[in-house]
Amino acid sequence: MHAIEVDHLTKFYGPARGIDDISFTVEKGDILGFLGPNGSGKTTTMRILTCFFPQTSGSARICGYDTLKDPLEVRRRIGYLPESVPLYLDMPVRSYLRFFAEVRKVPSRQRKSKVEDAIERCGLNAVAHRLIGKLSKGYRQRVGIAQSLLHDPEVLILDEPTIGLDPKQIIEIRNLIKNLGGNQTVILSTHILPEVSMTCNKVIIIHEGKIIAVDTPGNLMKRLQQKPQILVKADAPDNEILPALSSISGVIDVEKRTTRTGDGEFYAVSTQEGSSLVNELAHCICDRGWKLHEIRPVDMTLEEIFIQLVTEEERVKQQ
Amino acid sequence: MNTFTVMKRELRSYFTSLIAYVIITIFLVISGYFFYTNLVMFVMWVGSDVKLGLWQYTFQDMRFLLLLLIPLLTMRLFAEEKKLGTIELLFTNPLRDLEIILGKYFACLLVFSTMLLLTVLYPILLEVVFSVEIGPIAVGYLGLFLLGSTFIACGLFVSSLTENQIVAAMSTVGVLVFFWFIDWNEGIAGEKAVVILHQFSLFEHFANFTKGVIDTDDIVYYLSVIFLFVFLTSRSLESRKWRGIK
Numbered sequence: 036m037h038a039i040e041v042d043h044l045t046k047f048y049g050p051a052r053g054i055d056d057i058s059f060t061v062e063k064g065d066i067l068g069f070l071g072p073n074g075s076g077k078t079t080t081m082r083i084l085t086c087f088f089p090q091t092s093g094s095a096r097i098c099g100y101d102t103l104k105d106p107l108e109v110r111r112r113i114g115y116l117p118e119s120v121p122l123y124l125d126m127p128v129r130s131y132l133r134f135f136a137e138v139r140k141v142p143s144r145q146r147k148s149k150v151e152d153a154i155e156r157c158g159l160n161a162v163a164h165r166l167i168g169k170l171s172k173g174y175r176q177r178v179g180i181a182q183s184l185l186h187d188p189e190v191l192i193l194d195e196p197t198i199g200l201d202p203k204q205i206i207e208i209r210n211l212i213k214n215l216g217g218n219q220t221v222i223l224s225t226h227i228l229p230e231v232s233m234t235c236n237k238v239i240i241i242h243e244g245k246i247i248a249v250d251t252p253g254n255l256m257k258r259l260q261q262k263p264q265i266l267v268k269a270d271a272p273d274n275e276i277l278p279a280l281s282s283i284s285g286v287i288d289v290e291k292r293t294t295r296t297g298d299g300e301f302y303a304v305s306t307q308e309g310s311s312l313v314n315e316l317a318h319c320i321c322d323r324g325w326k327l328h329e330i331r332p333v334d335m336t337l338e339e340i341f342i343q344l345v346t347e348e349e350r351v352k353q354q
Numbered sequence: 355m356n357t358f359t360v361m362k363r364e365l366r367s368y369f370t371s372l373i374a375y376v377i378i379t380i381f382l383v384i385s386g387y388f389f390y391t392n393l394v395m396f397v398m399w400v401g402s403d404v405k406l407g408l409w410q411y412t413f414q415d416m417r418f419l420l421l422l423l424i425p426l427l428t429m430r431l432f433a434e435e436k437k438l439g440t441i442e443l444l445f446t447n448p449l450r451d452l453e454i455i456l457g458k459y460f461a462c463l464l465v466f467s468t469m470l471l472l473t474v475l476y477p478i479l480l481e482v483v484f485s486v487e488i489g490p491i492a493v494g495y496l497g498l499f500l501l502g503s504t505f506i507a508c509g510l511f512v513s514s515l516t517e518n519q520i521v522a523a524m525s526t527v528g529v530l531v532f533f534w535f536i537d538w539n540e541g542i543a544g545e546k547a548v549v550i551l552h553q554f555s556l557f558e559h560f561a562n563f564t565k566g567v568i569d570t571d572d573i574v575y576y577l578s579v580i581f582l583f584v585f586l587t588s589r590s591l592e593s594r595k596w597r598g599i600k
Contacts (some may be wrong), residue, residue, distance in 0.1 A: 085446040088595050110448040119438030125370050136448050137359045
């Protein structure tokens with residue numbers, strides 16, 4: 036059984052599309068990074084997983100329980116930190132945590148120790164008796180995290196857990212999350228690339244409601260560092276077209292590949308940075324009398340998003 | 355059980371934010387003043403009818419106070435959670451919508467009952483100098499309790515529609531005043547229609563209680579209005595499912 040199973044999930048907000056046909060699975064003990072620019076559908080996915088609102092179509096299961104059919108069972112097994120870190124500002128930290136321990140049916144004998152444990156793990160000892168409304172942003176964030184993990188949930192869903200923290204706090208939170216892996220499954224969303232490589236063992240990149248990559252952080256980095264590519268679909272004998280395309284100046288490498296959907300084959304032409312060889316390649320194929328079906332720069336989205344992410348990261352650093 | 359947990363938190367919030375103290379104080383001061391002036395009036399002029407008339411007047415005055423104060427108690431119930439975003443936490447915890455609604459409703463009801471109970475001091479004080487008939491007064495209090503419970507249910511529902519507490523309070527007053535005046539103008543509604551409108555008036559049903567009369571009609575009316583508003587609140591919370599926004 037997968038810890039999280041998401042199957043063709045789609046969500047419309049009226050006519051606007053929130054997420055579009057998303058599928059993925061997460062195994063027990065995984066720390067999954069949900070990476071994408073703001074407004075890409077991370078929060079939407081998380082809100083469906085936490086049964087905050089239902090999807091338009093598709094299904095999502097957590098620990099085998101369907102989010103539509105058994106919302107209470109799902110909610111018993113998750114801890115959730117919403118993006119805005121909502122808190123009851125008029126409550127002291129300890130009472131706030133005790134309230135959620137009660138709501139989640141932590142047995143009364145363990146309640147005290149679980150709450151104290153969460154306070155300890157999130158470094159809240161010094162402020163445990165203070166009103167949440169009087170705490171700084173960093174502490175509030177930690178109260179939110181303490182709230183999400185105090186009942187040792189099987190699945191922890193954290194929406195942008197490190198946003199608004201100072202560098203030292205960010206490292207602390209990242210370590211906290213890393214130490215959770217093993218028994219607990221974690222999904223965390225972020226738009227900061229290095230965060231993913233530091234804490235997660237699996238990454239999903241989502242953009243405009245669609246998943247554009249699922250991989251380990253290491254592989255993802257490798258893919259991102261590749262040269263620009265051009266996709267060529269043509270009817271031609273392999274042994275002739277491969278050397279023909281390779282001989283064009285500016286082409287580094289030509290590779291035959293199967294499309295992601297598995298219903299066709301194409302040639303991936305790696306080119307040097309900054310050169311656009313679409314014309315040259317097209318001439319080369321047509322001049323030899325081969326049929327050219329399609330030629331276009333390979334879906335650069337991953338690259339573009341990477342750039343977007345990097346610039347965002349830069350902006351965060353500057354602040 | 356969950357209802358109780360939610361109620362405890364809500365009560366705590368009422369008292370830490372001072373709202374409960376402020377509203378209870380205002381209620382006691384003004385209703386005490388009403389009681390005093392009514393007493394003076396009856397003793398000096400009307401004289402003969404202190405036993406019933408005094409309480410009838412006092413309960414009618416308290417009814418007016420509840421109309422103004424209860425919306426201030428209920429305005430925060432959902433509006434504040436929406437504003438803070440904490441509603442998202444409630445909805446993603448193992449709580450049923452109804453447990454959330456009832457927890458909040460009972461918390462507010464408890465604050466209201468406390469302030470109502472404190473006014474029992476007036477008949478007790480009067481008893482010292484003047485014999486008091488318990489029956490009609492108890493019925494009057496039952497009426498006030500039912501009326502207040504209905505106001506709270508209405509305020510709860512209105513609060514679930516907005517994230518602005520001021521809007522919630524004003525709209526609740528609006529709805530309640532509308533149901534107060536609904537049967538006032540026979541000229542426009544026609545005589546037959548007024549008979550029907552009477553049945554919808556929140557305050558028409560209250561009149562019997564102030565006279566010391568219990569009519570199951572009136573009790574059923576208030577209970578069904580409470581039920582209606584609790585039901586509407588649950589619908590309103592559920593709207594997040596098809597609207598998709600918090």
